[in-house]
Amino acid sequence: MKFFIDTADLTEIRDAQAMGLLDGVTTNPSLMKKAGGSDFHGHIVRICEIVDGDVSAEVTATDYDGIMAEAHTLAALHEQVVVKVPLIPEGIRAIRSLSSEGIRTNCTLCFSPTQALVAAKAGATYISPFVGRLDDISTSGMELIEQIVQIYANYGYATQVLAASIRHPLHVVESALAGADVATIPYSVLMQLMKHPLTDLGLERFLADWAQYQQAAATSNGAS
16 A cells, blocks of 8 residues: 655655655645645645655646646646646546546545546546545545546556545555555554554663663773
8 A cells, every 4th residue: 555645744755755664745725725835836846855755736627728827837737746736527527637637636535436437438537435434424424435446447547546534544554454445644644553552661771771781781890
């Protein structure tokens, strides 16, 4: 499974990259607002310069011509840019056109298997089902991941399943078990993947025993 980090914060991206865990980045208008700054295109380029993998940058237009114009601008910024397009009729039309031009796309805001099927038929590079937001309305987000993975396997679609709206480590585990190709993870959740109380306790005991060992060795050497 690939790990993308779901952020536009350059510090978080650098930290994840330094750990060797990062396969890509996903951004959206909300994350860009949180990161601050006014140079959207420059910010996307700076992210691409940090990361080796795909960087999703989202269009804000909702009409076909507007989506296509924004997509062409974004795709020209850097070879790693994947154009993020909302799963609406005009978006699907644009994904088909962009796919025919060789421009990679991430079809976002997916909440049903039929939407995912349509996106794959249109030629989307990635489909982004939002598992956390479905869980928020008492619907199983992970069941959607399982359904999409099965449908794509049934018909050999090349579209990669990107589990989005990840809220906690269990979402990552369940996405991996379901066969998702990618999980896009907030920085805080990425750090939680490495945490376990028994790891902390074990390390604490090892260090305490080592300190006692060194003390005993020093005493023994002094006595001799």
